[in-house]
Amino acid sequence: MPSQEQPLYQRIYDDIKAAINDGVYPPESKIPTEAELSELYSVSRITVRRAIEDLSNAGYLIKRRGLGTFVCAPRMRRSVLRGGMPRSFTEICHAAGYRPSTRLINKEIVTARPDEWEFFGMEESDLLLHIQRVRMADELPIFEENVFLPYEDAKTLTSKDFSGTSLFQLLEEMYGRQPKNYQRVLVQSVGASSTRAGALQISVGEPLLYVTAYALDQYDKPLYIGRQYYVGSRYMLDL
Known part of the structure; x- marks a missing residue:
């Protein structure tokens, strides 16, 4: 029987999205690295990467090569x-x-x-x-x-x-x-x-x-x- 438990990447997605909406991560601020989030949630970097990619596709985050991942300014x-x-x-x-x-x-x-x-x-x-x-x-x-x-x-x-x-x-x-x-x-x-x-x-x-x-x-x-x-x-x- 399929598990109804929330996928791990979805939890990370929801947590970061809530932190952005609550002002914990203000516009143009840098979020923790994939390695830091992987350690914080005790998950693989692949799982973290999926959450970050989904947040980027949704317009919440943007990756800047060599600098990290940042919160998008309100568009x-x-x-x-x-x-x-x-x-x-x-x-x-x-x-x-x-x-x-x-x-x-x-x-x-x-x-x-x-x-x-x-x-x-x-x-x-x-x-x-x-x-x-x-x-x-x-x-x-x-x-x-x-x-x-x-x-x-x-x-x-x-x-x-x-x-x-x-x-x-x-x-x-x-x-x-x-x-x-x-x-x-x-x-x-x-x-x-x-x-x-x-x-x-x-x-x-x-x-x-x-x-x-x-x-x-x-x-x-x-x-x-x-x-x-x-x-x-x-x-x-x-x-």
């Missing part, structure tokens, strides 16, 4: 591909009770790539303004934001400080243009490079959701291209 949600523009990151933070902030990484004039020529209707020799920032919630990096705008249309933005400013608000105030819809959105999974991992405070190779969005303004004219790298363990996109 905010943002909808894309469902018609219209999503709420701004600032609005999402406020709704979730977080304090939004921004760190400017770079602001530069660059040459356009083929998809950018096509979207903006540019010549190959035309230039773009590239604004690269890290967006944070309660000082925790959530994603790297890269925005590209035609330089001739947005050259006055080069003098602006983007470290604590809403780009959408500036576009509306200075040019009377608002992002209203996407022409198309491309989504793929990539591993964090060493530079990106440092900026986002994650380990090299950690999964990122790479989203390229081609935004139109209220007149259905091309406004900007956004290339964002979201930390999957901290931010959830509803596709």
Whole structure:
């Protein structure tokens, strides 16, 4: 007759999940190692590993190579591909009770790539303004934001400080243009490079959701291209 006793890995799963929910292991904290949990529960490391993997799949934990296993920060949600523009990151933070902030990484004039020529209707020799920032919630990096705008249309933005400013608000105030819809959105999974991992405070190779969005303004004219790298363990996109 099959035993009705709770599997050992399930007990470990339930205990760690309860500890996370009760604040014993706060977001971004490191949990005990597999060896420590194996000794604590008097079970094999295989049993512990199964519980850890299930907790990771459920969004409670994330493994960082060479560093250990950490508690995921509560994930905010943002909808894309469902018609219209999503709420701004600032609005999402406020709704979730977080304090939004921004760190400017770079602001530069660059040459356009083929998809950018096509979207903006540019010549190959035309230039773009590239604004690269890290967006944070309660000082925790959530994603790297890269925005590209035609330089001739947005050259006055080069003098602006983007470290604590809403780009959408500036576009509306200075040019009377608002992002209203996407022409198309491309989504793929990539591993964090060493530079990106440092900026986002994650380990090299950690999964990122790479989203390229081609935004139109209220007149259905091309406004900007956004290339964002979201930390999957901290931010959830509803596709």
